[in-house]
Amino acid sequence: MATIAGSLMRSLGAVAQSMAQAAPTALRGVSQGLAARVTPSGATWTPQTTSVRHRYHADKLERGPLMKNYGYEEKLHTKGMLPHIVHGKRLPIPMYRPRNCWSEKRALFGQNDYIDILGDRSLKPTDVSYSVPHWLRGFKGNEYQMLLRKRKLFHAQMSRYQPTKLTQLNKRIRKLYVHLNQKTRDYYWHKA
Incomplete structure (x- = not known):
């Protein structure tokens, strides 16, 4: 068992030494530590560096508020009761024209409702119901x-x-x- 572990360590050391001679900048982390133990020059081991997206909250605040939906144009009107003024003109509103309360249709509406009571009994209400x-x-x-x-x-x-x-x-x-x-x-x- 000890011989297997020893041969494994020797082969790892040989691989690490060959990598250290070929490209020392490519070494990172554990492989660099193994190479440091094996290489005679005694290069020191450096930890693997990780990038931090937001290191400080103050830096985030300096950049200003986060831009959301940039370039999105709102189609709905959310500014109250005023009309949309996109082109600088008010929306067209029809002119106010008061109803003619004395037109024939409105003035004579319901004139035959009580024709059987108030008339001379020659007409019945069924005779004058024209809409039926x-x-x-x-x-x-x-x-x-x-x-x-x-x-x-x-x-x-x-x-x-x-x-x-x-x-x-x-x-x-x-x-x-x-x-x-x-x-x-x-x-x-x-x-x-």
Whole structure:
């Protein structure tokens, strides 16, 4: 065992000596220490040096604040309620024009609401509800009845020009049919 260790030390010493003769500047750390023990000139061992990024905090403060996002231009407006003034001009704002409160549309709004009470009973409120489709004027009932009425009136037209809408209408009618027949209370079953 001692002979193996001795031969190993001798071979390491020989390698270190050959390296010291070839390039003494390349030696660093432990290999330089081994070479110092073996070489007859007695060169001293120098420790391996490491670079420190920030040696002193004061040096860091002298350089000023750390620059973050340099060159980034903020797109969002964070300066309050004022408009963006990038090109030196204010943003275009439409001119204020007051509404004409006495236009025909605004002045006559709701004039026929109480026509059945205040009129001569020749007109009904359903006759003057112009914004409602003609097939819904004066209609009373739930959604199922309304959709049945719509399908009865427009089935031929929808099957030709709007087949997808007709399919959706039939699906909704089927769903409401099941709901009304199975999920809602029937008050007449106990009288049978």
